[in-house]
Every structure is written in structure tokens, then in C-alpha cells.
Amino acid sequence: MFSTKIKESLIRILGNEFVCDDTETCITYSYDATPLYQELPDGVVFPKTTEDVQKILRLANEHHIPVIGRGSGTNLAADTVPHQGGMVMVMTRMNNIVEIDQENLTITVQPGVLTQAIHEAVEANWLFYPPDPSSMKISTIGGNIAEGSGGLRGLKYGTTRDYVLGLEAVLANGEVIRTGGKLVKDVAGYDMTRLLVGSEGTLAIITEAILKLIPLPETRKTMMAQFNNIDSAARTVSAIIAARIIPCTLEFMDQRTIQVVEDHAKIGLPRDMAAILLIEQDGSPSIVEDDLKKINQICLDFGSVHTHVAQNLAEGTKLMAARRNALSALARCRPTLILEDITVPRSQIATMVKIITDIADHHQLTICTFGHAGDGNLHPTILTDARDSLELPRVEKALADIFAAAIRLGGTITGEHGVGLAKAPYLEWKVGHAGYHALHAIKKALDPTNLLNPGKIFRS
């Protein structure tokens, strides 16, 4: 609960309806999509304007109340769990698309706009905003920016990071900064835009964003390739890239995932295969046609035992159903699903998948791996039960082993979900002692009183 004085001040800023500290509200803003993490906030506020955010932050600063920015709460690293209490600041009321600029090819949005709504708005104008995190139907662009979200199209088009041109943000002291702009080139000072992307709400609250758009690709085509050993699948991925072809999607599923998906969705997947690749190319029809022909040949040359090229969009959608069904299928196996997002250099995919299988066997756990093979971003998914006190410690150990292995192979502990609370203990493994202190120095400089999302990214 807020103290009476704080609550009155907040109500003066936002009105009664948008300041809540009742039990019901506190319970329902005590979690995000990360299993095993839950903590009650003191209360929840729903600002409507940048000025609201400024006033709230000044008040929070004055009274040392932690502020946790939140969109739709789909984060997978417990980044929006208020684990030190404080005030959850929900940005979903700031949900206007401010402008689509056809001359500069940009869209300006408030943070609470759903990512899917951005896709729909720009595609109606034959423009394209490529980042497509799996949660985009409900996740907000503010959350995507704060987490530096990825998605299936990362290999060819990059991630959220590559499409943010400028930001308006409120610092912990209540001051507003504007970074970047509708500019392709801008080297005036440090790149604050890129610093704020992926800052997980620990440096500032983002209140507006200018995003880069590109022309909408004319068409796309899908294919599937099956492999009876994982090395051939991994070598195929490298060979496709080496042949100077960058597909827009290059997805991978291991045997355990294939079997679980087939058990659940019965779409005719080969249960005996070690891996399948789902590949999609977009662009002009002739290039797409040509690329798919070449990719198909490479798959066969590198040991695919069966390939299938979709003849039309509907057939392509059917092929991609295997990948889209993966999360549902896995979620139905056991009550708790822990979805990780380590990333390794593309050339290390086969090694990493084999290590994960060994780790699963060693700790007697079920771990299914699927992911974005093209950019080396894998989703080892641990199927467990939060109520199983004997299994959970083994899950913790397996996670640590997986992170260590990824780093050993030149990879990272998180490719697209963020560090948050869940991976804070492992950050130093990736960035090193000096690196950790450099990051912390930035945090201290911009948020000296540790007001914004405390305890996230850095160990408390």
C-alpha cells in the first residue's frame, strides 16, 4: 500500500482511477511471464502523458520509492516483477500512434502501442517494421525497446535495436531527454538511443519512440528440411549463409521438440528425425524463387533426407505451423515451462545442442531445444513443475551449466529476453569483472539513487 501522503499526491497527478494500491491490483501486477517469480508492489500507477511520468518520477525520487516500468507484462526474465516493492508504472494508456512519416519512412509511437498494431498500421501503407517477437500480439513496443526484443526475422533484418532511431525518455530525476531523431546519421555525442534500447527500465522510462521502416517485401516462400543427424542440420545452416543467401527465417527444432509437437498437434512431423529446419525467404518473386531453389539444393547436398518446398502461401503457413505450435505443445507437457534464450555463434549450434542434451541427461530433466538457428539464438526449454521441490534445484544447476557452456562457445546468456532478475547472477560471466563495473558506472551516473527497476540486470 502507498502511504496516505504519497497516494494523495499521486491522485492529484493522475486522478483516482489510475492510482491503485488495493490487494487485487497489487496481486495482478506482482508477476510477469517468468515462472517462479512473484512479489507484491506497494501500488500501481497508469500515466497518460510524459508530464505525468515526470511528476511521478519526481515524487518517487523525493520519497525513494522504486519505479518499475511495465507494458503488458510478457517479460521472460522477471524484469517487471517488483521484487523490492515500489510502484509499478503501467504504460499501456500511452498507446497512440503519433505519426507515420512516408517521406522519412518512420513511425512515431507512444510506448503502450502493441507491436502487432504497429505491424498492421505500417503494412497498410506497404511499409514494414520487421521485428516480430513471438509475443507481439500483446507485447508493447515500449517493452520491446526496453528489452531489445528479437524475433524470427532477426537473421536478415536484425532486432528491435536496429529499428529505433530516436527516443523520448524521462530520467530518474524527472528530466526529459530526446535522443536521435528521424536521422540515419547522427554522431552528436554518445549513442544514447542504443544505450536505452535493452536498458530494461533501469536508466529511464521511455515515453515515445521513432522507429525506422523499410519497404514491405512483395512475397515470401517457405520450405522444410528434415535431417537424421544434428550435425548435417547445423552444417546446412552455415552453408546457406556461406552461399551468400540470407533467409528471413531459419528456424530449428530438435528431436525432442519435434516429438512433443507431433504428439500434440498431429501435423505429420517425422518423429524419427534428429532435427528439422524451417526456412523462409521474402523479397521480389524472382529472387525468392531463385533463393529457395538454391537453399533446397544446399539442404540436399548437406545431408537432408527429405525437403518440402511450399507451393503457395497457404502451404507455407501449414509448414510453419510446426514452429508456431512449439510453445503450445511444450506448455502442455508439464505445468511449468522455463524458456531460455542463449545465443552462440552460428557455427557452434550443433555443439551447443549436443551439450544441452548432455546437460538434460546429467540432471535428469526434460529439455527441448528449438530456436532461431540462423542467428544462433536457441531456446532450450525446461519442462518442470514449480511444485516439485526435488526437481527445482536440478533445474537451477542445469541453467547455470547451459549459460556457462554458451559463454565457453563464444555466446551469451541472453539473446532477446533480457537479464532482469532471473539472469542477474550470471551477467558477470558474460561481460567480465571490468565490463560489469563499466555497466554499473553507467547505471550509477544516470540513476544515482537506484530508483528505476532496482535489482534488475545487476545483482542486488
Next chain:
Amino acid sequence: MSTNPWNDLEETLRQTLDEEELTRCMRCGFCLPSCPTYQESGKEAASPRGRIALMKAIHDGKISPDPTFQKQMNYCLGCRACEPACPADVRFGHLLEQSRAAITSHVPTPLWNKLIRRLFFHTLLPHRSRLRIVAVLFFVYQQLGLRTLFLRSGLAKKILPSHLLHMDKALPLASHRGVRERMKTDFHPAHGVAIGRVALFPGCIMDVLFPQTNTHTVQILQAAGYDVILPNKQPCCGALHAHAGEEKKAHQLAKENIDLFLKMDIDWIASNAGGCGAHLIDYPYLLKNSPQWKAFAHSFANRVKDISELILAGRPLTLHPLQQRVTYQSSCHLQNGMKVEKEPLNLLSLIPKIELVELAESERCCGSAGIYNLTHPHTSFHILDEKMERIRHTQANTIVTSNPGCLLQLTIGIHRARLQNQLRALHLIDFLMESMKAETSTDSASETPIKNY
């Protein structure tokens, strides 16, 4: 039992909420965009994920239920749109009914509320003959000038809240004669060699307000090659009871229906109301704690089919051209409960010359949701007005649906949007019948015998 009803509620919730369902929610949030009340309020507590978090907090002993919990459970439409959106297959409908049942049995309600519930759920709905008496009274009110007098005198505006006024205007003429009274006998043979035997589940609201639709259902089933049996004294399916937390009555009605239909020599039980059908197929879950009923409930549920599934599986109907622009609004429980999505559209597309236009967000609830438009008129009509805007956008002149509640709500929507002259709402079955009866000439649409309610 303690003296504090909220403590008793807490105890019951802990015992009856399905722990497996609660644990299966992985809080991914994929249900949020599908939830009408989350869209309305923007508050997590009014989302399926939020409601489950509240139930789980009570179940785990972290919080105690209070009036805000009760309010939140009642604010939910129960449309179950969150179920197809859920990767983990959490059956939110079950959790909601468990919560509401616990609330109904412990939390004291005001006397007027108790009396209305008693009248509606116990005195009227389970007894067809009593419903008919109400229908007669209502018919008298509608026909003998009383309604006109009431509406014109200005008295209606004074004493009726505006939502009831709209509802009164939209209600079709009630009938004291249901399908069985209209069709005289209880057996109606297939045209030609029978491909199966079907018992019609006539429903309560359907048989009082839309008996013509039931008659058409029988006729179309005959044409599709089914022998049709009309059961005598079919009890209410109990869906409204279960949704409202009247659990015991719901159990009793389920058992009565199972008894009645399993005695009959039939292959299928045909439902033409999504709300009834979805509840009928859920009898095994409803009676999960009565082991002696398990096999019977499964045998019953396996026979229940939506009318559109049976027609598509039957002999092709002779459908004449209808030159009309038509769109389709799904019944939530047909879609999310019975999982019947494409069949009604496939049937419509068989009608020659029809111009079938897709309704944007047709999977979203129209706000009818059982008696939600009576209990939460503000939210219900806000959702409805948005729906009407989408329908207006299709420029259709007929909106087809497959549940009596939706049909009434959409008719109210047509009145609210003042579209009476260009748009009508029809049950899928009545529209099919219109096509079967249509002259082969193409301008038949304008002469259609079916009344716009």
C-alpha cells in the same frame, strides 16, 4: 461453518478450484488481447491471467476473497475467448464456474436478487410449462396494445432503464407453442433413406422466443437425411445455472438430460444454440465428482453435435440463390466451447450467389453472454456498439449467428445503431431455410418470408 461467509468462501475455493488448471497457467499473457473486459478496462485484474492470479492467490492462502473478488468474477463475460488463445490449454471456463459456484453458495445476496435468481433459475427455467405461461403473459403484453401503450405513454422511459427499453423493443413475439406443439408428433422421418437418427435439443430460450428456428431445424435435418426425434419434456441444459454459480441445480439438470436422452434410440443429439451445445459436451467435467455418472456423461457428450456439423455431414441440401450481402458473427461458446468455427461459414458459402463478407474480429463476444446484458448493461452495450460498427463496415444486410442470446443482442444492436431499415439478424438455420424456400428467380431476397425481428 464459521459465521463469516467470506471465510467459508475461502475454504470452499481452496477445496474446489482445480489446482492443475491454476498451475498450468504460465502467465505468458497471450490471453490478454482476446479478453473483452481487459480491453475495456485496461486493468490486469480484469484479464484471464489476472483472474487466475487472484484465484491462485486465494487457493495458496496468500489473500482472502472479498467483495472485489466477487465483482471481478461477475465482470467476466464468460465468453471463453481466452481458451483458444492459451498455449497451455487452461480451461478458464471451468475455473470461472468453480469460483462463481463457491460465491453463490456462501456470499449473502440482497433479497431481491435472491428472489429473482430463485424465480429464474429454479422456478422458471427448469420447467417448460411454466416458461410457456410466462410466454403467454408476455405475448398478451406484446399483442394487446399494452406494449405500445407502455412505450408511447412515456411511462416506459420513466421506469425502465434505457438498456431494458432497447431490449423490450428488440424482443421477438414470445410464443406459448414450442417446436413440439407446432410439429404435433415426436417423430419426423428423413427424406429418403435415413443416414442417422437425431434427437433435437430444443433449448429453453430458443423454444420460447424462436420456436420457428427449431421447426426449421427439424425440417432441414430431415432434408439432410436424418430421422428426427423431438424429446418430450426436455429439461433446461443448465448452462445458465452453471455460469451463474447455481452448481447443484446444474448437476441435477445434467443428470435429468442424460437420463432422458440416453433412453432414446439415437445416434446424435443436435444443438442449434452454441450456449447449450458447449455446456452439453461439458457434462463429463461437470459431473466429474460423481463416478457413477462418468460413463453415461461421456456417452451423452459424444453424441452432441452442432447442427452445422450434422448438416455438412448429411445429404446436400437444395439451396436456391440468395443475392444478399451476408456476414457471420460466431457464438462464443460454439467457437470456444464446441470448437465449431468453420462449419457455419462453409454452409453459408454453399448458397448460390450469396456475397459472404468476413466480419473483422468476428471471434469477439457481442456482449450478450447469457444474462450479462442485464447484469452489466454498460459494458455489454459498449462492446455491442463496437461490434455494430464492425458490422456496419461490412455493408452486409444480413448478419447470421448461431445462438439465441447472440441473436437477441445483435437485434438490440441493430436498434441501437438505428440500422433497422438496412440490416437484420438471423439464425443460420433460418437463413438456410430462406435459401431452400427461395424461388429460383434472383430477386427472391426482397420477398423473403422471414421477418426481421
